[in-house]
Amino acid sequence: MELRINPYLDRLVCSATGQTVPHHEFHRPAGLCPCCPPPGKPVEALYRLDALRDDRAGDWRGPEAAVGLWRHAALLPVWGVDDAYAADVGRPVFVRHEALARELELDLHLMNEGGHPSGSFKDRGLAVGIAFGAACGARRFCLPTQGNAGVAACLFSSRLALPGCLVYMPEAWRGSIYHRECEFFGGEVRFHGANIAAAGRRMREDLRDELAAGTLVDISTFFEPGRLEGKKTMGLDIAAHFGSRALPDAVIYPTGGGTGLVGIWKAFAELNALDRLPGRPPAMIAVQSEGCAPVVEAFRRGLAAVEPVVSRGTVADGLDVPGAIMGHRMLGVLRESGGTAVAAAEAEIVAAFRRYGALGVAASYEGAATLAAARRLRAEGFLKPGMKVLLVNTASHLVSLARSSPPAAGAR
Ligand SMILES: [Zn+2]
Structure with a gap:
């Protein structure tokens, strides 16, 4: 594979100040911004959209293979991956679910992401993040994880034949x-502390010198710009699927770190700038667990940033994220889109998980949280009868079942 930078990629900017990250020629991997107080804020990739629109009026998607994630190559920062790397990534299955549509009196659609090679939507972000980092000179990746992101990072490191991803749990x-999955995909797993924050602090202490040199890259949520670009493809896929008809009125997204929430909205903004957004973008709705709901809390209080909370735990590991480094942008997406944020009770998440199972829908606890949110928002009247609503089911049921047996409804 000859990885190369997308020639339409223009620059990296700070997500908080909008300042261009200085002198970044993509010769070394990007981390957090240098303009905000340490450790800095996430940076975002911007493209020369005017040039892209003019140059590729008929064939805007880019020169890459037509299957998998890189069919969106024009809006991805790195080119040159082969089919073995990513042909099986970014092939969502959209389903209009008649039974749930009748039950909820909604035009209800599911976006099922469980068919990814590592079993979850994390593959989108890590496939792009690792290829982009490698194109910028990274030789190895590391991250703290308590779930599917670590698995995906190990899988794509192996697909690039890099040394095993260093995973702190x-x-x-x-x-x-x-x-076990991380080791299966060639990762090197280390353990520290009581939670992901403690594991992450230890990782940054242990690996300080290599991280500073840029050969080892911290691929934690939003710590580099590639994962956001990969998650952005969810929005590109939603637009492509609903393109000939109207986009959904609302997208309900299970929100932990929030890369997908921010990414989907970035996709709509870029498509709009390219005159390729088919209609009005949906209201974006974040669902969290009542056990850990910092974004919901900040949204309700009208804050500009998300303040960390102390998690009380949730069966949905992907929602057990007590802080949000990109909280300012997540809240902006919810407000700008006319969306909202809702916390589902643990018992509601477990009940929705079981309902999915009974319907033959292969959903994770995180995916089930979106169904719980839809029920609640219908009951509260935020969602009106007949609205077109898309529930993002981020992973298959398998890890949820393997991780823990479902507690009795009403437990926790
Ligand atoms: Zn900054």
Whole structure:
């Protein structure tokens, strides 16, 4: 593979100040911005959209293979991946679900992401993040994880034949399905602390020199710009699927770190700038668990940034994210789109998970949280009868079942 930078990629900017990251010629991997107080804020990739629109009026998608994630190559920062790397990534299955549509009196659609090679939508972000980092000179990747992101990072490191991804997990994760999956995909797993924040602090201490040199890249959520670009393809896929008809009125997204929420909205903005957005963009709705709902809390209080909370735990590991480094942007997306944020009770998430199982829908706890949110928002009247609503089911049921047996409804 000859990875190369997309010639339409223009520059990297700070997500908080909008300042261009200085002298970044993509010769070394990008981390957090240098303009905000340490450790800095996430940076975002911007493209020369005017040039892209003019040059590629008929064939705007780019020169890459027509299958998988890189059919969106024009709006991805790195080119040159082969089919073995990503042909099986970014092939969502959209389903209009008649039974749930009748039950909820909605025009209800599911976006099922469980068919990804590592079993979850994390593959989108890590496929792009790791290829982009490698194109900028990274030789190895690391991250703290308590779930599917670590698995995906290990899988794509292996697909690039890089040294195994260095994965830091909380002590209690020893022997978990995530630990075993990471090792299966060639990762090197280390354990520290009681939660992902403690594991991450230890990782940055242990690896300070290599991280500073830029050969080792911290691929944590929003710590580099590639994962956001990969998650953006969810929005590109939604637009492509609904393109000939109207876009959904609302998208309900299970929100942990929020890369997908921000990414989907970035996709709509870029398509709009290219005159390729088919209609009005949907209201974006974030769902979290009542056990850990910092974004919901900040949204309700009208804050400009998300303040960390102390998690009380949730069966949905992907929602157990007590802080949000990109919280300012997540809140902006919810407000700008006319959306909202809702916290589902643990019992509602478990009940929705079981309902999905009974319907034969292969959904994770995180995916089930979107169904729980749809029920609640119908009951509260935010969602009106007949509205077209898309529920993002981010992973298959398998990890959820392997991780823990579902607690009795009403438990926790
Ligand atoms: Zn900054």
